[in-house]
Amino acid sequence: MEGPQLTDPDKERRYSALFQQLDSNSDGHVDINELREGLHALGMRGCQGAEQEILRAGDTDQDGQLDFNEFTQYLEERERRLLLMFDSLDRNRDGRIDVSEIQQCFQSLGVQITLGQAKKILQSMDRDGTLTIDWMEWRDHFLLNPLHNMEDVVTFWKHSSMLDIGESLAVPDEFSKKEIRSGMWWKQLLAGGVAGAVSRTGTAPLDRLKVLMQVHGSRSCGRSMWKGLREMLEEGGLRSLWRGNGINVLKIAPESGIKFMAYEQIKKLIRGQHETLRVQERFVAGSLAGAIAQTVIYPMEVLKTRLALRRTGQYSGMSDCARHILRTEGIRAFSKGYLPNLLGIVPYAGIDLAVYETLKNTWLQRYRAGTSADPGVLVLLACGTISSTCGQIASYPLALVRTRMQAQASIVGSPQLSMLALFRHIVEREGILGLYQGIAPNFMKVIPAVSISYVVYENMKRVLGVTSR
Secondary structure: OOOOOOOOHHHHHHHHHHHHOOOOOOOOOHHHHHHHHHHHOOOOOOOOOOOHHHHHHHHOOOOEEEEHHHHHHHHHHHHHHHHHHHHOOOOOOOOEHHHHHHHHHHHHHOOOOHHHHHHHHOOOOOOOOOOOOHHHHHHHHHOOOOOOOHHHHHHHOOOOOOOOOOEEEEEOOOOOOHHHHHHHHHHHHHHHHHHHHHHHHOOHHHHHHHHHHHOOOOOOOOOOOHHHHHHHEEEEEEEHHOOHHHHHOOOHHHHHHHHHHHHHHHHHHEEEEEOOHHHHHHHHHHHEEEEEHHHHHHHHHHHHHHHHHHHHOOOHEEEEEEEEEEEEEEEEHHHHOHHHHHHEEEEEHHHHHHHHHHHHHHHHHHHHHOOOOOOHHHHHHHHHHHHHHHHHHHHHHHHHHHHHHHHHOOOOOOOOOOOOHHHHHHHHHHHHHHOOOOOHHHHHOHHHHHHHHHHHHHHHHHHHHOOOO
């Protein structure tokens, strides 16, 4: 069977209807704001910068807007390019793209996906429910999406967003070979790092309150959040709310960098030259990468806890705190709580990733009628927030024990207990709920952390010229 042809007697009517839909003020021209609003109304939320690309390619007279003739010429050239991409996917030349052809396309670019994943991508474009994509479905899906080749399409389908919501996410984001070659990976990490720094600084008072409640829970089980905030203000004033935040922000860079490099190396060991890991493999690689990163930067974690707990005038700064610990407790003090910290990565990473993938796939199956197989950054952010919260609930007792072990030597009269002994000590004195001291402020900081991180991340991507994934 011959492939699809570009001859379309209804083409002018289609173009005219689309132009009128974008030309919101009906002045016969479409400017960049109308393009942006029109693309958003058409459901193209996962394609940041599409309006600039369309205007740059279509605005032949360089007047900053498109008239109908320019718009028509752009769409005709766009359809020719899309036809070439469609033909490259339609390997059996039957005029339709099926699940196996999508899977083969990914494999040809070094990306391994399952038939189930390929089916989800196909269903996002399959308007007539035939489980195949014909030329018109392909054309309408990508007509205003300025992707240039199949590698761009695969990247568009594959990627999610990476945001730091104030906790150490154990499974890093993946980058394509093209993104690594072009240097886009470090811009993504930098944008995420800056967003994480601003987000952590904005929610630092809640983070310090969490640490105080975790450590002093046995002394004050009835301590409320408001009482804790009042005590911090009375003891050290407004600035004391940010104690420990400096080291918390400083550790973002080494932790993110080490995690990324470790993840890339572990990924190669697991999958060889194949680019993308399956969900179970991402869990293993992410957990190992997180464990390596945590091992290297763990002394900074101990410093963060001690600085958050310090009294006014106790230390002059981070280096003074480190010297004091080294002088009075020895080098081993910087590894206290390391075992529960390491053990906490596995339930956190497993539950976080499992819930994230389940929520994302459920959303795609229920609301895939839109124009993109990418759910969009807000949906991914919501999935990430919920999955991270579930992961925290599961791993929180280990996090609390880790913090208590880090702080034991600095608390007068506190017994120096092992991990298991400390678990028993907390349950005997405070009950099971004692293992969740401080979880309320921990949850309270999630929404502001996500909001701050999202806004800063998007602005940093714009400043750094990071293209949408």
